[in-house]
Amino acid sequence: MKWVPRSGLERRLSEAIRDYPVTLLLGPRQCGKTSLARRIAALRRATVFDLEDPQSPLQPAVARAVLHDLRGLVVIDEIQRQPGLFPLLRVLADRRPLPAKFLMLGSAAPELVRGVSESLAGRVAHVDMGGFALSETGAGNWKRLWLRGGLPRAYLASSAEKSSRWRLNFIQSFLERDIPQLGVRVPAAALRRFWTMLAHYHAQPWNAADLGRALGVKEDTARHYLDILTGALMVRQLQPWFENTGKRLVKAPKVYFRDTGMLHALLGLTSAEQVMSHPSCGFSWEGFALEEVIRAAQADRDSYFYRTHAGAEMDLVILRGGRRYGFEFKFADAPRLSRSMIVAGEDLKLKRIWIVYPGDRSYTLSAGIEAIPAAEIPRAINALEAR
Secondary structure (H helix, E strand, O other), X not given: OOOOOOHHHHHHHHHHHHHOOEEEEEOOOOOOHHHHHHHHHHHHOOEEEEOOOOOOOOOHHHHHHHHHOOOEEEEEEOHHHOOOHHHHHHHHHOOOOOOEEEEEEEOOOOOOOOOHHHHHOOOEEEEEOOOOOHHHHOHHHHHHHHHHOOOHHHHXXXXXXXXXXXXXXXXXXXXXXXXXXXXXXXXXXXXXXXXXXXXXXXXXXXXXXXXXXXXXXXXXXHHHHHHHHHHOOOEEEEOEOOOOOOOOEOOOOEEEEOOHHHHHHHHOOOOHHHHHOOOOHHHHHHHHHHHHHHXXXXXXXXXXEEEEOOOOEEEEEEEEOOEEEEEEEOOOOOOOOOHHHHHHHHHHOOOEEEEEEOOOOOEEEEXXXXXXXXXXXXXXXXXXXXX
């Protein structure tokens, strides 16, 4: 399969570079950040530094001298390897007139790389990047994207077996090489056991006690492991709805693999048939569709789930323009309206609800409630933006 163009992401990145002195392109390892940045760098004749290269001239002792006189766009790849550069970039970004702009590429969230938020507040644009999205691969490729995940080499592999092998190798190198480079001192074997165990809790509320008992570690240790994978952009912690509705709410976050290809690799699933016959199939679909919606809506900071102890539930709630919108994710041929959805919609006063399922047609279930195939997610997001 040929390379998938990423024009929308390239446009967002170019706009951020135009408007801010510093831009941070943030995404997991092997999601295509370097390829995208080098394409933009070639168009702008930028200066590029790769901090993974031990021969890089951008060493801490001479960084100021190296960067001070540069002009145009300066690209710094794998910035998390030298967090000490953030204060220097703040000084360089405050010069007037501004001789250079900086594009940083990172494989770990700012919370894991201390200093970026404090040092560059008000000066940096954040552009989030994941693997391929359905809007990029085309709606007809949803099953391949769900099975293999969106990391380019996994998605584009010439066979399902090669894709699975690449993902398993990625997991090993990520744990043995990438995590230690972030300054995290956790044995790779322990973190792999936790990550594998977490695959069985995908799309479910976090329970540190259960995970800790299963692994034979303390709850604080299990939480630490979860935060490592979250900071490395492998896992999403979807926060519970925060507003008091007069009902007892589930308050623990729900945990999702950001890439279902990694989920399937850790569950030992290599084919669509194995995925669809697995007990976790519905949870896998929920995570896949949820990630597609959050990315399409660019709603990382405005996304929640709603669940009461009485059973009312909404898989995803997005805030936009002071209004609330709900999404449910059902792996079914023809999902139906449930009492749980109705109650959640009334509790939250949702403007509209979409039920995303692996079908090929849209249909109305009730006033303001519509079932849509995954291919229709962009249309739902456009409707959300227009209201």
